Amino acid sequence: MTxxxxxxxxxxxxxxxxxxxxxxxxxxxxxxxxLFLVAMGAGLGSLVDSGTGDFAVxxxxxxxxxxxxxxxxxxxxxxxxxxxxxxxxxxxxxxxTITTPLSPADIIWGRLxxxxxxxxxxxxxxxxxxxxxxxxxxxxxxxxxxPGILTGLAFTAVVTAWTLTRKDGASLASLFRFAIxxxxxxxxxxxxxxQLPDFLQSVAYITPLxxxxxxxxxxxxxxxxxxxxxxxxxxxxxxxxxVMMAIGIYLSVRILDRKIRP
Amino acid sequence: MLKxxxxxxxxxxxxDDFTAVDEIDxxxxxxxxxxxxxxxxxxxxxxxxxxxTVSPITAGxxxxxxxxxxxxxxxxxxxxxxxxxxxxxxxxxxxxxxLYIYGRYHDMSKxxxxxxxxxxxxxxxxxxRRDSQVEPLSGGMKRRLTIARALINExxxxxxxxxxxGLDPQARHLLWDRLYRxxxxxxxLIITTHYMDEAEQLCDRLVVMDEGKIVAEGSPRQLxxxxxxxxxxxxxFLDGSKDEAVLKLDGLAARSEIxxxxxxxxTDSADDTxxxxxxxxxxxEQVLVRRSTLEDVFLRLTGRRLID
Numbered sequence: 020m021t022x023x024x025x026x027x028x029x030x031x032x033x034x035x036x037x038x039x040x041x042x043x044x045x046x047x048x049x050x051x052x053x054l055f056l057v058a059m060g061a062g063l064g065s066l067v068d069s070g071t072g073d074f075a076v077x078x079x080x081x082x083x084x085x086x087x088x089x090x091x092x093x094x095x096x097x098x099x100x101x102x103x104x105x106x107x108x109x110x111x112x113x114x115x116t117i118t119t120p121l122s123p124a125d126i127i128w129g130r131l132x133x134x135x136x137x138x139x140x141x142x143x144x145x146x147x148x149x150x151x152x153x154x155x156x157x158x159x160x161x162x163x164x165x166p167g168i169l170t171g172l173a174f175t176a177v178v179t180a181w182t183l184t185r186k187d188g189a190s191l192a193s194l195f196r197f198a199i200x201x202x203x204x205x206x207x208x209x210x211x212x213x214q215l216p217d218f219l220q221s222v223a224y225i226t227p228l229x230x231x232x233x234x235x236x237x238x239x240x241x242x243x244x245x246x247x248x249x250x251x252x253x254x255x256x257x258x259x260x261x262v263m264m265a266i267g268i269y270l271s272v273r274i275l276d277r278k279i280r281p
Numbered sequence: 282m283l284k285x286x287x288x289x290x291x292x293x294x295x296x297d298d299f300t301a302v303d304e305i306d307x308x309x310x311x312x313x314x315x316x317x318x319x320x321x322x323x324x325x326x327x328x329x330x331x332x333x334t335v336s337p338i339t340a341g342x343x344x345x346x347x348x349x350x351x352x353x354x355x356x357x358x359x360x361x362x363x364x365x366x367x368x369x370x371x372x373x374x375x376x377x378x379x380l381y382i383y384g385r386y387h388d389m390s391k392x393x394x395x396x397x398x399x400x401x402x403x404x405x406x407x408x409x410r411r412d413s414q415v416e417p418l419s420g421g422m423k424r425r426l427t428i429a430r431a432l433i434n435e436x437x438x439x440x441x442x443x444x445x446x447g448l449d450p451q452a453r454h455l456l457w458d459r460l461y462r463x464x465x466x467x468x469x470l471i472i473t474t475h476y477m478d479e480a481e482q483l484c485d486r487l488v489v490m491d492e493g494k495i496v497a498e499g500s501p502r503q504l505x506x507x508x509x510x511x512x513x514x515x516x517x518f519l520d521g522s523k524d525e526a527v528l529k530l531d532g533l534a535a536r537s538e539i540x541x542x543x544x545x546x547x548t549d550s551a552d553d554t555x556x557x558x559x560x561x562x563x564x565x566e567q568v569l570v571r572r573s574t575l576e577d578v579f580l581r582l583t584g585r586r587l588i589d
Binding site for chain 1: 296333335336337354355358359361363365369370371372373374378381382383385386387388430434
């Protein structure tokens with residue numbers, strides 16, 4: 020078996036299990052982003068658009084593109100936390116898996132492959148809903164799914180490595196409380212980071228969701244000028260996320276190996 | 282003579298400063314049921330994990346099927362079945378899905394797996410639970426499913442770590458019967474246990490482990506003959522009268538063990554020993570005569586009992 024087919028075999032087991040548990044993921048995956056889109060984009064947006072003359076794009080479109088990346092982060096981080104803790108602690112399926120020809124690396128890659136498929140699915144639905152709300156054109160909306168997936172996978176990889184260093188599930192909630200939610204609010208999802216005080220602006224530059232949000236807008240938000248996005252070239256945004264993902268994968272495989280093959 | 286299926290020389294496993302397995306040597310031949318017997322913490326599980334290539338070897342040398350576990354682990358795992366000490370069935374999957382996914386991990390096609398699942402469910406007597414969730418199954422059923430799962434790839438070597446721990450007697454006997462059938466079909470079995478009767482029932486040959494070392498090796502019969510006289514007279518005393526009686530036991534038996542709750546006298550003739558008790562005026566509350574078992578061997582070798 021090649022490494023890819025081994026990873027696919029692991030992904031297959033996750034698909035079978037998902038058929039039974041998908042209902043529990045509907046709220047965070049689909050409903051939450053749509054609620055934010057309606058409340059912030061449509062509700063707050065009408066206020067914003069009537070108040071400022073110099074914002075280059077409709078606020079609804081601004082928020083929809085931001086949420087594309089933020090939803091990628093949200094789903095990606097969730098995928099790297101609870102199912103991974105389950106694999107080594109609650110469901111323990113990682114232990115059973117490595118007594119077969121599969122190895123810890125196959126588990127990590129298999130999870131990422133399955134994660135990419137789910138992200139593609141969830142974000143495409145979000146794209147379609149955004150189109151229905153008139154936030155984006157269909158073409159750019161579908162293209163925006165790709166940087167959304169990249170953002171999600173970067174988070175899955177790093178959060179997986181972090182989760183594997185935790186002893187129990189108690190700390191997983193604090194990840195969302197102290198990392199994911201602040202990133203969600205201050206990475207330019209709902210307002211351009213140029214609105215932040217200088218100090219916080221430089222902090223935003225080094226955080227991952229900022230690069231995901233920028234990338235989505237540079238690709239899929241027509242008319243995004245310097246009030247909307249920074250002058251950073253796109254390759255910087257892409258490289259940031261790719262390097263983040265690579266480091267996450269490397270650490271995940273290493274830490275998982277030590278943990279389940281002592 | 283055939284090359285051993287598993288060959289270990291100076292096999293060692295250390296966790297930081299703790300030595301779990303301490304330079305042990307053993308050979309396991311094709312087709313035999315080989316036992317690792319010892320109390321908790323003796324190093325049995327660490328040894329099993331090294332053989333199944335899910336734990337790196339710290340020092341020494343080992344081959345499985347002539348392959349090196351460090352560099353050819355995948356090739357070894359393709360040909361073995363592993364039943365871990367703790368059931369780790371996937372509770373998110375049904376009974377048959379647990380078997381299916383293991384078949385997929387072993388690179389089997391869907392068409393190959395399907396008849397194999399039918400066979401294994403029959404073997405494990407779980408056919409009517411095929412689509413059931415795993416959680417509500419009894420302990421014995423889960424154990425049988427774990428064994429069935431380990432057999433999906435028709436392994437040449439099956440590694441069972443304490444296969445019957447925690448099961449009631451009926452479930453144990455059913456499991457022994459299944460393992461017996463497996464052996465009849467030509468599989469090589471490696472079994473760890475801290476139950477002497479299990480080792481006697483299932484193992485052709487075994488090693489006794491204690492504190493990471495092998496302290497004896499042989500067939501169950503050989504070990505009993507070598508380390509424990511034929512019969513055991515077990516004495517129980519009323520509170521307080523034991524210490525006095527113990528003083529008068531000298532010379533009554535080939536060897537004696539004074540335990541907290543009873544005294545064991547190892548002898549070649551239980552009759553003579555009992556007569557001796559009587560003539561010396563020793564009156565235990567209860568006398569039980571039985572044949573020596575591997576439990577007695579273990580006691581002799583380590584001075585300790587297996588469980589408790």
